[in-house]
Amino acid sequence: MGSRIEILNEAGFRSDGRRQFELRDLTIDLSKHGEADGSALISHGLTQVLVSAHGPREAKMRSHTFHDRANINVEVVVASFSTGERRKRQRGDKRVLEFAATIKSTFEPVIRTNLYPRSQIDIYVQVLQQDGSTLQTCINAATLALMNAGIPMTDFVCAVTGGVHSTSPMLDLSTLEENDIPHVTVAVMPKTKKVVLVTMETRLHVDRFEEILNLARDAGAILHQEMKEAILARSATLVALAEPVTKNQNKGDDDVVMD
Amino acid sequence: MRPPSPSIPEKEFLNSALKQNLRIDGRAPLDMRTPVFIFGPELGWVDCSLGKTRVIAYVDAKMVKPTPERPFEGMITIHSELSPMASSEYETGRPSEEEVTITRMLDKIIKRSDALDKESLCILAGQRVWHIRLSLHFLADAGNMVDCACLAGIVALRHFRRPEVEVIGDDEVIVHSPLERAPMPLAIHHSPFCFTFAFFADPETPPILDPTQLEQRLSAGLMSIALNAQKEICVLQKLGGVPQDTEEVLRLVKVAVAQAKELSNTVDAKLTADWETRKVEVR
Numbered sequence: 001m002g003s004r005i006e007i008l009n010e011a012g013f014r015s016d017g018r019r020q021f022e023l024r025d026l027t028i029d030l031s032k033h034g035e036a037d038g039s040a041l042i043s044h045g046l047t048q049v050l051v052s053a054h055g056p057r058e059a060k061m062r063s064h065t066f067h068d069r070a071n072i073n074v075e076v077v078v079a080s081f082s083t084g085e086r087r088k089r090q091r092g093d094k095r096v097l098e099f100a101a102t103i104k105s106t107f108e109p110v111i112r113t114n115l116y117p118r119s120q121i122d123i124y125v126q127v128l129q130q131d132g133s134t135l136q137t138c139i140n141a142a143t144l145a146l147m148n149a150g151i152p153m154t155d156f157v158c159a160v161t162g163g164v165h166s167t168s169p170m171l172d173l174s175t176l177e178e179n180d181i182p183h184v185t186v187a188v189m190p191k192t193k194k195v196v197l198v199t200m201e202t203r204l205h206v207d208r209f210e211e212i213l214n215l216a217r218d219a220g221a222i223l224h225q226e227m228k229e230a231i232l233a234r235s236a237t238l239v240a241l242a243e244p245v246t247k248n249q250n251k252g253d254d255d256v257v258m259d
Numbered sequence: 260m261r262p263p264s265p266s267i268p269e270k271e272f273l274n275s276a277l278k279q280n281l282r283i284d285g286r287a288p289l290d291m292r293t294p295v296f297i298f299g300p301e302l303g304w305v306d307c308s309l310g311k312t313r314v315i316a317y318v319d320a321k322m323v324k325p326t327p328e329r330p331f332e333g334m335i336t337i338h339s340e341l342s343p344m345a346s347s348e349y350e351t352g353r354p355s356e357e358e359v360t361i362t363r364m365l366d367k368i369i370k371r372s373d374a375l376d377k378e379s380l381c382i383l384a385g386q387r388v389w390h391i392r393l394s395l396h397f398l399a400d401a402g403n404m405v406d407c408a409c410l411a412g413i414v415a416l417r418h419f420r421r422p423e424v425e426v427i428g429d430d431e432v433i434v435h436s437p438l439e440r441a442p443m444p445l446a447i448h449h450s451p452f453c454f455t456f457a458f459f460a461d462p463e464t465p466p467i468l469d470p471t472q473l474e475q476r477l478s479a480g481l482m483s484i485a486l487n488a489q490k491e492i493c494v495l496q497k498l499g500g501v502p503q504d505t506e507e508v509l510r511l512v513k514v515a516v517a518q519a520k521e522l523s524n525t526v527d528a529k530l531t532a533d534w535e536t537r538k539v540e541v542r
Contacts, residue, residue, distance in 0.1 A: 098363045101356055105499025109479070184495070194502035198482075200495040201367050206516060209492055213505050 007165045007180055015176055016045075023160075023172040023219065028230040030148050031258075036124075038149025042141045044172060046131035051141040053149040055121035065120070069113040074104040076125040076138070083130050084175075099135065100125070106139055106187055106197045112152040121151060132174040133161040135185045135199070140223065147231055157196055158223040159187035162216035164208045171219050184212060188220035265476055273477055277464045284310070284471060289514055291454070291469040294410055294525070298533045302442065303419030307411035309469065311401035314408045316415035317394045320422075322434070325381070325388040333380020333388040337365050339395035339408065346400040346472075364405050364494065368451050368485045369393070369412055372493035379446035382424050382432055389421060391445065402471035405483055409453035410522075417530055420444055449487040451494070452522050454515040456482045458501045466511060468518070482508070484515045488523035 005015050012019060024045030033039035036052030043049070059065045064073075076099050080088045089096055103125065111121065123145070125138050139159035146153060161173045163183035173183050182204040187197035195217060200209070241258070265273075273283060280288055292310040299305070303318035325332065341349040341358045349355055369375070380389035393415065395408050420442030425433045457470040457478035470478060480500015485493040497508065 094359055094363060097359050101359060102498050108499050109501060189502050192502065194504055195497070195508065196499055196502045198495055198497040198508060200492065201371055203372055203491050203493050206486070206490045206492060206512060209495070209512065210509050213508065217505050 005176065007177055008168055008170070014170065016174060020168060021171050021215075021219070023222070024174070026223070026226055028144060028227065030144060030230060030234040036145070036149070038145045038147065038151070040141045040144035040148060042137060042144065043129070044133055044137050044140075045174065046129055047133055047137045048127075048129040049134070049137045049141045050126040050128055051138065051145040052124045052126075053122070053142070053145040053151060054124070055149070055151065056116035056119035057122075059118065059120035065118045068117050070111070070116040070119040070121050072104050072107060072111060072113065072121050072123065074100045074107075074123045074125065074142075076100040076103070076127070078127040078130075082127050099138075102135065102197065102199065103138055103142060106157060107142065107146070107153075109196065110153050110155065110157055110189065111146065112154065115152060121146075130175065132176070132178045133172055133185070135159065136161050136172070136187075139187050139197070140227065144227060144231065148234070155189040155191045156224050156227060157187050158190055158220040158227065159185060159197065160216045160219040160223060161185045162212040162219070164204060164212050167208070169208075169212045169215050171215065182208075184209070184216065186213065186216035186220065188217045190221050190224035193217060193221070265473060269473060270477055273473060274459070274461065274464070277459060277467070278461065280465065282467065282471075283473065286469075288465045288467045291518060291522075294407075294522070296414060296529050296533075298418060302537075303415050305411055305415040305418055307407055307414060309401075309403060309407045309410070310471065311399055312404055312407045313398040314404065314411040315396045315398060316408075316411035317396075318415045318419040319392055319394075320419075321390045321392065322382065322387050322432075323390040324386060325384075329377075330385035331381050332377040333390065335370060335375055335377065335380075335391045335393065337362070337369060337393045337395070337412070339365060339397070341397050344399075345397035345404070349400075360498075361405050361408060364453070364483060364485075364496070365395070365408055365412060367494045368409050368453055369416075372449075372451055372485070374413065374447055374449060374451055374493075375416060376446035376448055383426060383430070386430070387432060391416075391419075391421075400472060402473070402475045403455050403469050406453045406455050406469060409451070409485065410526075413450050413452065414526055414530070416445055417447055417450065417526075418533070449489060449491070450523060450526065451485045451487045452519050452526075453483055453485040453494075454518055456484075456511050458482070458503065460501060466507070468514065482511065484512060486512075486515055486519050488520050490516055 027043045029041040037054050039052040041050045056070050064071050076096050078089050080086050136159040143157045161183055163170050163173045163181040165181045182202035184200035188195050295308045297306040306315045339362050342351050423435045423440045423443050456466045458466050458480040460479040482497040484495050
């Protein structure tokens with residue numbers, strides 16, 4: 001211990017072996033989880049988040065309903081074992097509340113809430129493992145969970161983090177990189193290429209910021225491809241299972257494999 | 260608790276006025292209200308108002324034992340609570356969503372951006388450090404409390420003077436009263452200023468800077484940018500709201516950069532002017 005880890009070495013490799021603009025391994029699992037209308041378990045590298053979406057359904061508290069649209073309720077739970085050191089979060093922890101408010105305001109313009117007046121759409125986020133870019137993973141997972149639940153949206157919301165190490169921009173940051181370099185999380189709607197969410201908490205010069213903002217926006221489009229494929233694959237599986245059994249009469253094996 | 264929504268005539272009037280680049284209080288879309296500072300008799304007490312929005316910031320310093328993880332650094336805590344005095348929407352005790360946003364923004368702008376040098380607050384490593392407490396009281400909410408609070412906080416920190424301390428040997432610390440030795444200013448690396456823009460649903464309506472309460476309520480999205488006069492962005496938050504092109508975001512960043520420079524000069528001038536009025540005898 002003691003050797004300094006280089007964020008980006010001369011050969012152009014980052015501390016985990018990736019190249020500058022390389023995104024981490026993305027795994028998407030859209031199988032049914034509990035009683036949720038839709039759920040998604042996704043991981044960007046080692047950051048893993050599970051989101052379940054419920055709704056639209058009758059609101060639990062009448063006072064929180066709107067007469068002309070659905071109310072979106074987001075609750076975030078960060079598991080105490082999600083980080084390297086076990087840390088229990090308080091219920092009213094301002095950081096977690098802010099996290100939930102951020103996710104809620106990201107989806108407010110995207111979900112077609114005006115189709116379901118006086119209803120509630122619940123998004124429950126469980127952060128299982130954190131290795132940087134937690135907000136990015138939560139937003140992507142929430143998009144997929146909402147799609148899985150069949151809640152109408154105007155477009156995907158794809159989020160990506162970007163950072164700048166002296167003058168070199170990078171994408172999809174891990175914890176090590178997030179702690180060291182200024183970074184921004186950008187959520188983009190791929191059809192129009194407009195950004196819904198931009199959040200940056202670390203100091204960065206305006207010129208560097210311009211670079212990384214545009215880069216992150218373009219990276220969102222790449223994630224869109226992956227997410228779209230996952231949704232289509234899932235839909236294809238469900239459609240195939242909905243086919244009447246008579247079609248497969250010739251096959252001896254009647255077992256249905258749900259995955 | 261949901262706030263009472265603005266009436267339909269108000270909504271329509273505002274939207275049609277903004278379409279023609281007219282704001283209800285007569286400002287141009289990208290005009291900020293002129294900040295007015297009233298400095299208190301004590302150093303570190305500032306009453307900052309942006310139009311009718313008023314925030315009082317007060318700084319005081321205490322000597323405490325540092326945390327064992329960071330024995331060389333002082334501490335800074337920001338205490339801000341929204342009471343119904345600011346607006347009838349806020350309740351004491353339970354933090355509303357807006358309050359969480361404001362406190363988190365202040366935390367990020369003032370603490371996380373390292374505006375204040377914590378190492379300079381160390382008196383005796385591992386034993387005594389300064390604990391700077393910044394308290395913000397929101398007196399009136401006429402829109403854009405975040406910008407006002409941030410401004411008040413930064414100006415108060417720059418206005419404040421802590422007592423001078425002398426360390427003799429390894430464990431003796433003498434605190435000099437302000438009457439004996441002139442108090443010292445805090446070591447402030449940079450002064451971040453916050454600018455909030457409001458977007459509207461109609462694509463022909465331009466974004467506006469420093470929204471009033473009505474404009475804030477009727478907006479379809481807000482973007483807050485905190486930056487300093489050295490063109491460094493400390494915090495940028497566009498939390499949802501109407502999706503925007505990155506070009507638009509960058510254009511507003513440039514607007515904020517110009518405003519920050521102007522505001523920085525204004526603040527410097529006001530602080531110098533106030534300092535002149537305080538008699539400091541040098542014997």
